[in-house]
Amino acid sequence: MKKLLLSSLAFLVASTMFAQSKGPAWLQDAVFYQIYPSSYMDSTGDGIGDLKGIESRLDYIKSLGVNALWLNPVFESGWFDGGYDVIDFYKIDPRFGTNTDMVELVNAAHKRGIKVCLDLVAGHTSSKSPWFKESASCDVNGRYADYYIWTDEISESDKAAIEARRKSPNPESSTLGQYVEANAKRAKYYLKNFYECQPALNYGYAHPDPAHKWEQPVTAPSPQAVRREIRNIMAFWFDKGIDGFRVDMASSLVKNDPGKKEVMKLWREMRQWKDKNYPECVLISEWANPPQAIPGGFNIDFMIHFGVPGYGSLFFEPGTPWGKAWPGQKLSYEHCYFDKAGKGGIKEFVDNFTKSYTKTHDLGYIAIPSANHDYQRPNIGTRNSIDQLKVAMTFFLTMPGVPFIYYGDEIGMKYQMNLPNKEGSNERAGTRTPMQWTPGATAGFSTCQPAQLYLPVDTQNGLLTVATQEKDPNSMLSFTKKLIALRHATPALDNEGDWALVSDVNRPYPMVYKRTLGTQSVYIALNPSGKAVTAKVAGITATRVLITTGKASCKSGNFKLAPCSAIVVEAEK
Numbered sequence: 001m002k003k004l005l006l007s008s009l010a011f012l013v014a015s016t017m018f019a020q021s022k023g024p025a026w027l028q029d030a031v032f033y034q035i036y037p038s039s040y041m042d043s044t045g046d047g048i049g050d051l052k053g054i055e056s057r058l059d060y061i062k063s064l065g066v067n068a069l070w071l072n073p074v075f076e077s078g079w080f081d082g083g084y085d086v087i088d089f090y091k092i093d094p095r096f097g098t099n100t101d102m103v104e105l106v107n108a109a110h111k112r113g114i115k116v117c118l119d120l121v122a123g124h125t126s127s128k129s130p131w132f133k134e135s136a137s138c139d140v141n142g143r144y145a146d147y148y149i150w151t152d153e154i155s156e157s158d159k160a161a162i163e164a165r166r167k168s169p170n171p172e173s174s175t176l177g178q179y180v181e182a183n184a185k186r187a188k189y190y191l192k193n194f195y196e197c198q199p200a201l202n203y204g205y206a207h208p209d210p211a212h213k214w215e216q217p218v219t220a221p222s223p224q225a226v227r228r229e230i231r232n233i234m235a236f237w238f239d240k241g242i243d244g245f246r247v248d249m250a251s252s253l254v255k256n257d258p259g260k261k262e263v264m265k266l267w268r269e270m271r272q273w274k275d276k277n278y279p280e281c282v283l284i285s286e287w288a289n290p291p292q293a294i295p296g297g298f299n300i301d302f303m304i305h306f307g308v309p310g311y312g313s314l315f316f317e318p319g320t321p322w323g324k325a326w327p328g329q330k331l332s333y334e335h336c337y338f339d340k341a342g343k344g345g346i347k348e349f350v351d352n353f354t355k356s357y358t359k360t361h362d363l364g365y366i367a368i369p370s371a372n373h374d375y376q377r378p379n380i381g382t383r384n385s386i387d388q389l390k391v392a393m394t395f396f397l398t399m400p401g402v403p404f405i406y407y408g409d410e411i412g413m414k415y416q417m418n419l420p421n422k423e424g425s426n427e428r429a430g431t432r433t434p435m436q437w438t439p440g441a442t443a444g445f446s447t448c449q450p451a452q453l454y455l456p457v458d459t460q461n462g463l464l465t466v467a468t469q470e471k472d473p474n475s476m477l478s479f480t481k482k483l484i485a486l487r488h489a490t491p492a493l494d495n496e497g498d499w500a501l502v503s504d505v506n507r508p509y510p511m512v513y514k515r516t517l518g519t520q521s522v523y524i525a526l527n528p529s530g531k532a533v534t535a536k537v538a539g540i541t542a543t544r545v546l547i548t549t550g551k552a553s554c555k556s557g558n559f560k561l562a563p564c565s566a567i568v569v570e571a572e573k
Helices: 002-018 025-029 051-056 058-064 099-111 130-137 156-167 221-238 258-277 311-315 347-360 386-396 426-431 466-470 476-489
Strands: 032-035 068-071 075-077 086-092 115-121 179-181 189-191 244-248 282-285 300-302 365-367 404-406 498-501 511-517 520-527 533-536 543-549 552-555 558-561 565-571
Touching: 051 058, 051 099, 058 476, 086 099, 086 221, 099 115, 115 221, 156 179, 221 258, 258 282, 311 347, 347 365, 347 498, 386 476, 386 520, 386 543, 386 565, 466 476, 476 543, 520 552, 520 558, 543 552, 552 565, 558 565
Parallel strands: 032 068, 032 404, 068 115, 115 244, 244 282, 282 300, 300 365
Antiparallel strands: 075 086, 179 189, 498 511, 511 520, 520 565, 533 558, 543 565, 552 558
């Protein structure tokens, strides 16, 4: 009996240890603002943004109503891939400032009630990293020898992929193939994680091939050493006040891992370590598969342009850069939903979001960002008017989960087409342009000459600037602030509120959904099309209008929406 009792107690303890909460309390009301540091604010006049520049704009950031920041990579980099080729994880890149500057930025943000999260590139380093240089030049017994995956033998198909990459117009920027021919002392080839200059860190193989001696199991000493290194990096910055990490390519770490079972185990271990030592900090994944990422230990995962389908069918109109099929794929839709033509659908998004939301609601949060550094902004193509953008922002800021606003979307900044490649940006350059503060040739971003700007600005004759929109109560900026304030003030609209579509999924215009928390029910109706639409929702009697854009009304459950309009109403008790 005693033995049974002890066994039961041990099971209870183990279950408690592995129980996953949604995270610290501050996530329940978090609204994130993503900043691409090179493009936010230049304090030195060199045409590139920096940490002191961000610090100088914290009062503006606070005025938006956001209470958390995500900064794209700020660590020392080779700058072949926009900072995602990291040389030193323990050092701020000199273009942005110093480690001290980062601490001062964090302290200044905290004084304003703003959390700060950094980008962590966990799957690879730069080929310029001292770790990689030592690994390449040493024998099999060096400290960093197996921090990476080396081999003298690859298949004929892998050799063919290397040759195809060599023949591509820009070989170094090609993602073709798995291996890079290095002819190093350590071995002839190394495994890359994206570009040639991004050698994959060795987290091991879920199912090592016995014929491939270089494929180590996840339990081998070097994969375990790499895990400890990543924990050390996180601890280093947590101890300096950082509030969390967004993990780049979070699912890519363990190789030959069908179903991502081993990489989920890895991140659960990281989460347990974090929760024990830094319980107020958070982990955010670029996984794009919430049913895997969130049970795998992350507080937040994104629904974006890859992974679980749906985001593209809402926002990527065919003919725009991301409205094109991936190689070997066919688009699942003919028109996106948030386009004025009104020919799109919501079924793909609703079906996939509902499944993901149902599976993860008690474990963490799904984020549907307005955009990010990797894909086009809402202002693109035929979706280019403020009234259209307001409808889209209503969606972003009334959906459940944790909202992420990409810098500049609050003023409707344009995705600029056909910009030249900048530090590996390729077509992503159009979404990484400088923040537009004031009218003028450099938009108040820098005191440099226009030709020195990191990327060009397009203020639309000063209209798409903070200075102009702050004076206009009907501007995109003013509307975004009102929406954020409404979200904070309305429990059902906050991150914890439940969600359900209440309109006909097969009659997509308007899209009407319900947010509930406790006894409060809020209904959101969206019409991004250029046609007037109506919907009848049963069970609604009296309502109180919380916010509108365009001409929209609701009476006894009858929603009437003019072209490009939206309405948020609370059902009276």
